[in-house]
Amino acid sequence: MLFIENLCKQYGKLTAVDNLSLQVDTGAIFGLVGPNGAGKTTTMKILAALLTPTSGKAWIAGEDVSANPARIRQLVGYMPDFFGVYDDLKVDEYLDFYAASYGISVRERRMIIGDLLELVDLSHKRQAYVDSLSRGMKQRLCLARSLVHDPALLILDEPASGLDPRARVEMRELLKELKSMGKTIIISSHILPELAELCTHIAIMEAGRLVVSGTNQEIVEHTRTGRTLQIRVMDQGDAAALILQEELGLTEISFINNSLELPFNGSNEELNHILTRMVKSGIPVVSFSEGKNNLEDIFMQVTKGVVQ
Numbered sequence: 001m002l003f004i005e006n007l008c009k010q011y012g013k014l015t016a017v018d019n020l021s022l023q024v025d026t027g028a029i030f031g032l033v034g035p036n037g038a039g040k041t042t043t044m045k046i047l048a049a050l051l052t053p054t055s056g057k058a059w060i061a062g063e064d065v066s067a068n069p070a071r072i073r074q075l076v077g078y079m080p081d082f083f084g085v086y087d088d089l090k091v092d093e094y095l096d097f098y099a100a101s102y103g104i105s106v107r108e109r110r111m112i113i114g115d116l117l118e119l120v121d122l123s124h125k126r127q128a129y130v131d132s133l134s135r136g137m138k139q140r141l142c143l144a145r146s147l148v149h150d151p152a153l154l155i156l157d158e159p160a161s162g163l164d165p166r167a168r169v170e171m172r173e174l175l176k177e178l179k180s181m182g183k184t185i186i187i188s189s190h191i192l193p194e195l196a197e198l199c200t201h202i203a204i205m206e207a208g209r210l211v212v213s214g215t216n217q218e219i220v221e222h223t224r225t226g227r228t229l230q231i232r233v234m235d236q237g238d239a240a241a242l243i244l245q246e247e248l249g250l251t252e253i254s255f256i257n258n259s260l261e262l263p264f265n266g267s268n269e270e271l272n273h274i275l276t277r278m279v280k281s282g283i284p285v286v287s288f289s290e291g292k293n294n295l296e297d298i299f300m301q302v303t304k305g306v307v308q
Contacts, residue, residue, distance in 0.1 A: 007056035016042040031199035039208040048078035078144035102149040116144040119210040136167030229264035234284035238255035
């Protein structure tokens, strides 16, 4: 769906996007992550044909973004981080205005607006003024606005910004439903645990450059510096510690509240042997697992320059 090659954007001496190359497959939910000033919003605006790149190319569904911006705007639904709403319009009037701007006929607009309001669960607010909506409702309305022309690619810049936990859950479920409808979605967010749950692929940017990208598992494998063993027992922590000392050649291990986390560089066979020995020794093991880096851990690691 999207292919970016050596994309750059400069503002005088400032380089906002620096030689970015990226690919997004059709049907993916692609998370774009990075600290403030990383170049995420600039990249999204270029893809939405709102900014012209200094150099490099981007293609959406085979169309050159810079060469054919009018076609790109038909292919893309863009939801900016700060969006304009017309407070003196009712909800259906607001969507009608944007649908008309895409050249959709009056007859088609009536059907589309009804379907979109049902999709974003705002049918009951059809005659309400936009100004009267909650923050979460306004976010869903603006998402509906980006869908009026049935785009193939959705570009959503911080769609959950400022939402309470319930509204974020509703937004997440809505995005999953859009994916099931065949939409490709690029989303930026600072709520990293939700991105990890929602996205099929992640890219992390810093200072305009791509640091790492891939599926969640690929990024974990790329950034992992070692394995971590996590064990929790109901009791007999001393006996469990003794087994670990013998098996791993450690001089001393301390269980705190019958829980332990320690670096482990052995094989899966060694893990299996340790667990089997504990169980045969009658130690009541509650959990025995390998610790996994979450997206927040990985983000902190790679944006400090640990991974190049």
